[in-house]
Amino acid sequence: MKKRQQKQANSPRASAKSPKTAKHAKRTTKPAAPSTAPATTPSLTFRPRTDSDDSFISSVTLLTLKDVFEASTSQPLTEQIILHLVNQTDTCVIIEQRGKPIGYYCYDRTSSDRIYWGSLVIMPGKQARGHGKQVVEHFVAEAKKQGVRRIDGHVQVKNEDAYHFWMGNGFQVAGREQNGSVPIQLQLD
Template sequence: MRARTQAPSRHRPARRSVGTQPRQNSRPKATEAVKTVEALHFRPRTDEDDSYIMDLTERELGRIHREAFGDPFPREPFLRYLQSGAPTVILEQGGHRIGYYSYLIGPDLKMHVTALVLDSVHQAQGLGRKVMNYLEEQAYTQGVRVMEVFVQDNNTKSLAFTKELGFTEAYRIPPNSICFRKTVAAQQGKTGGLAASVPATPESLPHPREGAPFVVPWNPEGPLV
């Protein structure tokens, strides 16, 4: 008796043709992340930005201010500071505001960074470091050789980030503020092609140690660093 030949299966496993590429991972590539950082734009603050700046600062740092000083966030003094003419720069990405920074340059050519605040959804992406590298580069071109910031001692993550930037503790101001300083060096390739004009400090504005109107809302990367 002849053996019955088994019919070929109609449900053979699919074969991958030679050279067929595996399914691409949907996660963004590292180069895409770099492009996002490089799309950061700077522009001078206008009066229309003031409510945004105040709301952002109170939202990101109001709790830290209350814990450090026992008072609500000082909106009116802060608004007076913004309208005094202190150089303040809006950070934009994709056509949307994501934060700001502000500073003063004293007659001794020392730059005091009075604020650097990013919206929480844009934190922990390296933008704070990018902005500080850019600002340090601009400071150097203006003859600044020392930068300083004040950080509240209960803002632990901003303290850590400030130290990572190379700032070292200089002195303390009761009850809760720590002054950090850094020697300014020329930046080489750290700004990723960012470009903008940084306004100079009006001569009529006081240096922070000569009666600045506002306690520093320093928030480079967070609270989330």
């Protein structure tokens, strides 16, 4: 078994917010004071993956990526393949909201200043709410603290939502399509 206790994971979409009703609109003509109300998107927390997370990782990955994976690779996606791939990574992190897992990401340190971000998976019901952007911001901040200057990754060609998500978060295509995915990268300052 790989370093599971040290382990720290593909396609959030842009969100559409519901319009405020007149009942909830502010009734003041003065500039609004800074709000102490909770943010629209509750904060996320991040923790290392443990063995007890395997069932969640398998189910959320199959639910979220099975169709696009199989369309991109012409290969079946199974629980065994998912766990094999996750176990091969250096670090797998569970993303939680209010103490419950909503997703995960995995990455490998490929050199002193580079990381390969292998996966980011968020539950479909939690997508399009700004969580993916929060994860990217957290990941980039942590990578910079570790001296990382470039984050490499890939996105499946058939996963248009994921492609637009990564491009919208500063990643750029870094090569040609191969085996159903295209390499991407983010250069850090």
